[in-house]
Amino acid sequence: MTSQYLTEAATSRFVRIREGDLDLQLHYNDCGQGDRVVVMLHGSGPGASGWANFNRNVAPLVEAGFRVILLDCPGWSKSDSIVCEGSRSDLNASALKGLLDALDIDKVDILGNSMGGHSAVAFALRYPERLGKLVLMGGGTGGASLFTPMPTEGIKRLQGLYRAPTIDNLKAMMDIFVYDTSDLTEELFQARLDNMLARRDHLENFVKSIAANPKQFPDFSPRLGEIVAETLVIWGRQDRFVPMDTGLRLVAGLPNAELHLFNRCGHWAQWEHADKFNRMVLDFLTH
Numbered sequence: 001m002t003s004q005y006l007t008e009a010a011t012s013r014f015v016r017i018r019e020g021d022l023d024l025q026l027h028y029n030d031c032g033q034g035d036r037v038v039v040m041l042h043g044s045g046p047g048a049s050g051w052a053n054f055n056r057n058v059a060p061l062v063e064a065g066f067r068v069i070l071l072d073c074p075g076w077s078k079s080d081s082i083v084c085e086g087s088r089s090d091l092n093a094s095a096l097k098g099l100l101d102a103l104d105i106d107k108v109d110i111l112g113n114s115m116g117g118h119s120a121v122a123f124a125l126r127y128p129e130r131l132g133k134l135v136l137m138g139g140g141t142g143g144a145s146l147f148t149p150m151p152t153e154g155i156k157r158l159q160g161l162y163r164a165p166t167i168d169n170l171k172a173m174m175d176i177f178v179y180d181t182s183d184l185t186e187e188l189f190q191a192r193l194d195n196m197l198a199r200r201d202h203l204e205n206f207v208k209s210i211a212a213n214p215k216q217f218p219d220f221s222p223r224l225g226e227i228v229a230e231t232l233v234i235w236g237r238q239d240r241f242v243p244m245d246t247g248l249r250l251v252a253g254l255p256n257a258e259l260h261l262f263n264r265c266g267h268w269a270q271w272e273h274a275d276k277f278n279r280m281v282l283d284f285l286t287h
């Protein structure tokens with residue numbers, strides 16, 4: 001498959017999973033045909049999806065021979081909605097396990113962005129035998145920052161956008177989401193707004209979830225030493241959503257981790273520095 005076939009529509013799939021207490025229809029994009037499978041897990045912003053988060057990263061991996069699966073987590077995009085009153089990181093890990101069982105995939109590498117990083121670590125702790133390598137960007141564990149008051153300004157704007165999904169609030173969030181806002185087009189804003197407004201149930205359920213449990217992403221720090229997977233941690237030095245010292249906590253706790261810090265980079269490293277990010281991830285996965 002070449003990149004000309006790598007459109008959202010051409011790769012869009014649905015699956016029904018039954019995993020523990022979960023009985024859900026999930027949406028995912030299935031790209032490429034390699035034996036080695038990389039799963040990409042998106043962040044928790046309103047209107048986020050696998051495709052929205054990783055559209056600059058799929059083609060290089062597919063062209064290098066990987067099969068890439070973008071899972072839309074429960075409560076995002078075209079997947080079923082849900083109110084989460086416990087650990088959303090663990091909920092997403094269970095959903096991914098259900099997807100892999102349904103697709104008969106034994107083992108995967110995982111790239112997780114923000115919430116997706118938290119969920120990848122939850123998966124690593126629960127299903128270590130199903131995991132190859134880990135790439136964590138702007139996420140990997142909840143918990144407090146040593147230097148930045150929590151919730152961060154980015155998370156406050158994200159939650160404000162969930163409560164009042166307007167174009168002005170979207171622009172206010174995106175303004176501090178990336179370091180260089182000149183790449184953000186009106187087309188991107190509109191697509192993101194359309195995604196958000198298409199699923200008001202997701203927005204309402206997210207607000208109900210944080211009201212029921214403000215700490216949706218537990219602090220995995222005490223258990224990081226259990227994870228033997230080789231891990232590449234990637235962070236933006238100017239991340240205003242999940243502070244950089246969370247990345248330092250991850251490399252301090254994960255026995256087989258290394259860290260790359262992008263300068264002039266906010267919370268979206270895989271998009272803001274896509275070319276270098278893609279080269280780095282390919283090198284990490286193939287060596």
Ligand SMILES: O=C(O)CCC(=O)/C=C/C=C(\O)C(=O)O
Pocket residue numbers: 042043044045046048049053113114115116139142155158217241242
């Ligand atoms: O609260 C946290 O720790 C995670 C925040 C998070 O996942 C934010 C992600 C935002 C996006 O990826 C997005 O809006 O595309």
